[in-house]
Amino acid sequence: APADAKERDVALARYRYFLFPFVQTLYAVAPHEKALVACLATQFLALLGDVRDATPLPALTDYVIRDIAVDPTHCADCKILREFLNDGAMRRRVGRLAALCDVVRGTLHAHPTRLRAIKCQGSESDDEDSIEKEEQPGCVSRCAFYRYTTQQNELDEDIRMVAAVDAILASRSPKLQRCSDDHHDH
Helix, strand or coil: CCCCHHHHHHHHHHHHHHHHHHHHHHHHHCCCCHHHHHHHHHHHHHHHHHHHHCCCCCCCCCCCCCCCCCCCCCCHHHHHHHHHHHCCCCCEEECCCCCCCHHHHHHHHHCCCCEEEECCCCCCCHHHCEEEECCCCCCCCHHHHHHHHHHHHHHHHHHHHHHHHHHHHHHCCCCCCCCCHHHHHC
16 A cells, blocks of 8 residues: 555556556456456555545535526527536636627627637637636636646546446456455465
8 A cells, every 4th residue: 555645646646547447458358367357456446446435525616607697598509608607617618619609709798807718829720719717806716726627537537437447346257256365375
């Protein structure tokens, strides 16, 4: 087990980006390696399995904008904008600015201190344009927002990976047995 926070971070990165894909690949291409898959999966769960009981991060509502009226039934663009405004964990929405409906364009122009259209300079594609929520007084800083979303995305991904490894252990017939330390002594 990792002794300190830095060692744990290194171990987590190795498990997330190397061990997890290796376990999935080995499970898929080498069905005869049940014992090895079980041992590696058990090792993975020993470090990351505690995310099953992780406390969810509190909802970030600093970037929720409910007081700008947008009718989500008007069109697909208005529906997307309404969802974006309601999502406190999303500061930027990437998409084509040139193709937006007039209602969305009007909304952006009516609220320049809260919403900003960003045309990606030097891009061959309009798909890199975006709408960004402006930081308001009392909101978390952009840096704190980035830390929050990174932490939330990491937790979501860890939960997904643990569920996938749990499914691998549960799916084989005969079932894969979790590898234990006494298994290695024989």
